[in-house]
Amino acid sequence: MNALTLKSATVPGRLHDVSLSLPPGMFAGLIGPNGSGKSTLLQVAAGLIPLATTFPAAVTWQNRPLSEISFTERGRLAAWIPQEARFEFGFTVRSVVAQGRYAHGDDDLGIDAALAQLDLTALADRPVNQLSGGERQRVLLARALVTSAPIQLWDEPLSPLDPRHALEVLARAHHFTRAGGTLLMSLHDLRAAHCLDYVIVLDKGHLRAAGKPNDVLTHALLLDVFGVRAHHLPGLTLELP
């Protein structure tokens, strides 16, 4: 079974004929320069942007066409984290995280654990629109994880996080995929992408390469797609204590 597939996904001017499939248990990184289509692809995968054409183009979750999955069931099967953690209203952190249980009948299951995992317990009663950027991002991560959805689609979640929180989120993500979940995460940190199971490279809306990081992140590709030279040098390595 595939957890997530895109077949010939096209959004005019943004994404061109992209096909990919991710099995359960895969932690995949989505990389590409600014404007290459990462956010667009994630929103297509989440069912938030309709495809320009239907058959044979399609998005499937667990081998089922998205069009045949009700919105409530979508809320149980997949979670999407937007690139920007913006909140218009001052709902409390706890109530925003609790939105992740909406598709489960607002049962409040796992909310305290998710708050603790994202280091938000002390902030639980604070209004979300008065938090720092990194704190707001952690609220979105907690809301996504509390859904228990087996498909997680995260748009640059690491960018606003400090080193310790970023490492903790990566550890949580690996734990999630080792337990059978599927995570597609966009990121700009190519060194972090190198540590994932699989990388997908977008360039100007086209799928440029996909596969194991060692096979895909070659010097030639990095120079051609990103315009950077890669060197393997000893440097600063960070890990959780």
Ligand SMILES: Nc1ncnc2c1ncn2[C@@H]1O[C@H](COP(=O)(O)OP(=O)(O)OP(=O)(O)O)[C@@H](O)[C@H]1O
């Ligand atoms: N709502 C929109 N309507 C029309 N075009 C859009 C819209 N959002 C993005 N685009 C365009 O689609 C292309 C892909 O944008 P997208 O946001 O998917 O790129 P990205 O790879 O996520 O970029 P970044 O690394 O800067 O976040 C860009 O050319 C962008 O200008």
